[in-house]
Amino acid sequence: MSDPFAGIRLKLQRGCDQLDSLKKEIAAFLDGNPYEPAVELNRVHGSLEGRFVFDVSLRMRLRTPCPLMWGTVVGEIVHDFRSALDHAVYRLSTSDKARTQFPIFTEPAKFEDHSNTMLSGVSPQAAALIKSLQPFSTGEDVRSPLWHLAALSNFDKHRTLHLTFGYLQSFQFNFPPLACDAHVTRQTREGGTFENNTEIARAHIVSNEPPFGRQEVKMHAQINFEIVFNEGTPATGVWTVIGTLLDIADRCADVLERIGQDSFKIDGLGLPRPPDSTRPQLETDLV
Secondary structure, three states: OOOOOHHHHHHHHHHHHHHHHHHHHHHHHHHOOOEEEEEEEEEOOOOOOOOEEEEEEEEEEEOOOOOOHHHHHHHHHHHHHHHHHHHHHHHHOOOOOOOOOOOOOOOHHHHHHHHHHHOOOOOHHHHHHHHHOOHHHHOOHHHOHHHHHHHHHHHHHHOOOOEOOEEEEEEEEEOOOOOOOOEEEEEEOOOEEEOOOEEEEEEEEEEOOOOOOOOOOOEEEEEEEEOEEOOOOOOOOOOEHHHHHHHHHHHHHHHHHHHHHHOOOOOOOOOOOOOOOOOOEEEEEEO
């Protein structure tokens, strides 16, 4: 008996291979320091607050933008995973109609309106399984990796997916020990996307003696970054590129494992899954 998942497995494998390659490209891109944090230290003269008043600003400098080709690669990865789900429905259907498709909806009413066409020729049992895997059934709604897959797939069919340069997950920065008592106020940006020269933190220092003494002023910064889809894509909040694709890949494999077990009575399909991903982190001393 031929393997009904042979083509599906190949599509999943291709998507996972492309995702792994993209993950490595992004890691190499970030290792090449395409951005750099820079500190600006300015003394405020003539201030009535104290004898020594300094404003400190921490900014992100953009050196190299994201490669535009990444958007096309992401579209190809999304297509592989979407096609694997559609392929499974085609194998489930006894209909000769070519409009079958794996439905993905956040609203039960829309599922009911479209399921007769999308699941034409699919048994009631298999259709019930697919319904139970929908974003409205799992309670995830627009947080579902399946909905992310559908949204990105539909967008990519007509437009180019764009990735923003970077997204600031978290960061910390510290001054060297001050040489005297000083009043220090800080303001930090709570993450988010950044462009060239975006200020991510600032500080205001007031003292009656030189706050840094004779030492060279260094700030230590620890910064976590992600590459994310920009605001032009159908995102809820901020979708990280690698994290979103990893979630999509795992969910597609989970769904197909269920279909294989429940509808084709195949246990232990061992479908391809992508490797884990680690988030890039920059730790540096800023002069």
